[in-house]
Amino acid sequence: MNIAIITDSTCDLSTSAEAAYQIDIVPLMVTFGEKAYRDGIDLTNSEFYLRLAKAEILPTTSQPTPAAFQEVFRRRLDEGKDIVGIFISAGLSGTYQSAMIARSSFINEEQSRIHLIDSQQATGSLGILVHQACKMRDQGAGAKEIADSINELVPRTRLYALFDTLKYLKMGGRLSAAAAAAGGLLNISPVCSLVNGKLVPIAKIRKRQNVFHQWLREKLLTDIPDPQYSGAFLHSDAPALAAALQEEFKYLLSPDKTLTLSLGAVVGTHTGPNAQGIAYIAKAK
Numbered sequence: 452m453n454i455a456i457i458t459d460s461t462c463d464l465s466t467s468a469e470a471a472y473q474i475d476i477v478p479l480m481v482t483f484g485e486k487a488y489r490d491g492i493d494l495t496n497s498e499f500y501l502r503l504a505k506a507e508i509l510p511t512t513s514q515p516t517p518a519a520f521q522e523v524f525r526r527r528l529d530e531g532k533d534i535v536g537i538f539i540s541a542g543l544s545g546t547y548q549s550a551m552i553a554r555s556s557f558i559n560e561e562q563s564r565i566h567l568i569d570s571q572q573a574t575g576s577l578g579i580l581v582h583q584a585c586k587m588r589d590q591g592a593g594a595k596e597i598a599d600s601i602n603e604l605v606p607r608t609r610l611y612a613l614f615d616t617l618k619y620l621k622m623g624g625r626l627s628a629a630a631a632a633a634g635g636l637l638n639i640s641p642v643c644s645l646v647n648g649k650l651v652p653i654a655k656i657r658k659r660q661n662v663f664h665q666w667l668r669e670k671l672l673t674d675i676p677d678p679q680y681s682g683a684f685l686h687s688d689a690p691a692l693a694a695a696l697q698e699e700f701k702y703l704l705s706p707d708k709t710l711t712l713s714l715g716a717v718v719g720t721h722t723g724p725n726a727q728g729i730a731y732i733a734k735a736k
Contacts, residue, residue, distance in 0.1 A: 454588040455527035460490040461539040462578040463712045472585045480513045481716040499716040500688040512717045514546040533564040538573045542648030564599035571648035574716035575683030575730035576610035612728030615661045619723035636667035682731035686716040690726035
């Protein structure tokens with residue numbers, strides 16, 4: 452296997468998936484007060500959400516340093532592998548830029564073996580692109596072929612998520628206090644998506660499970676998942692919500708081709724607990 456697939460911890464693939472898929476996951480950092488944690492390594496998701504519930508100030512998050520990417524790139528190049536790196540949207544994090552800076556430190560011949568992709572995605576929608584890259588690698592595709600294919604899939608990749616609370620968007624400065632108060636009074640939650648690499652509220656619905664399911668049914672019948680690719684069901688410390696979504700949409704996303712992912716600390720800082728969502732690759736128009 453002469454291809455190394457590298458991503459970052461916002462893909463929310465577990466450490467067991469990292470081993471099973473034979474990929475490298477470079478962690479972002481999450482800082483509570485003066486103590487920094489490597490996302491997905493030093494702090495379990497359950498521990499994170501317990502801390503988040505008690506926090507009066509949101510933790511801060513930061514991208515990996517170029518040196519962190521240089522180390523993993525150097526190791527894989529020395530093993531004779533070409534590299535495909537797929538990272539969180541550059542519109543959400545400086546992670547992709549750090550990887551690009553790391554790439555520029557290598558000689559030209561080595562740079563030509565490092566293919567980096569701004570996924571314009573995060574969490575499950577990043578995870579399914581990484582999963583597809585692994586499938587192509589295992590089928591014998593070369594690094595450039597994989598990178599070109601993933602870049603073509605980026606505009607067709609979808610993420611729809613319902614936040615249980617507006618509290619963390621408000622604390623993070625992504626929503627005004629007045630808008631958060633109005634949403635709370637009306638028992639309304641935002642449905643968010645990634646549009647051109649940015650997190651955007653695309654609908655406001657009543658905070659009930661059946662209302663979100665109905666909204667998704669209408670969306671997925673007009674923007675249909677492509678069955679040849681994997682999808683993902685997402686949750687933030689609420690696996691029952693993801694299980695209910697998977698049961699509801701198994702007719703569109705086969706259970707044997709879906710991942711169930713728990714949002715880690717970096718993404719969870721902004722969603723808070725009890726968020727739920729779906730990620731998939733849509734059929735070409």
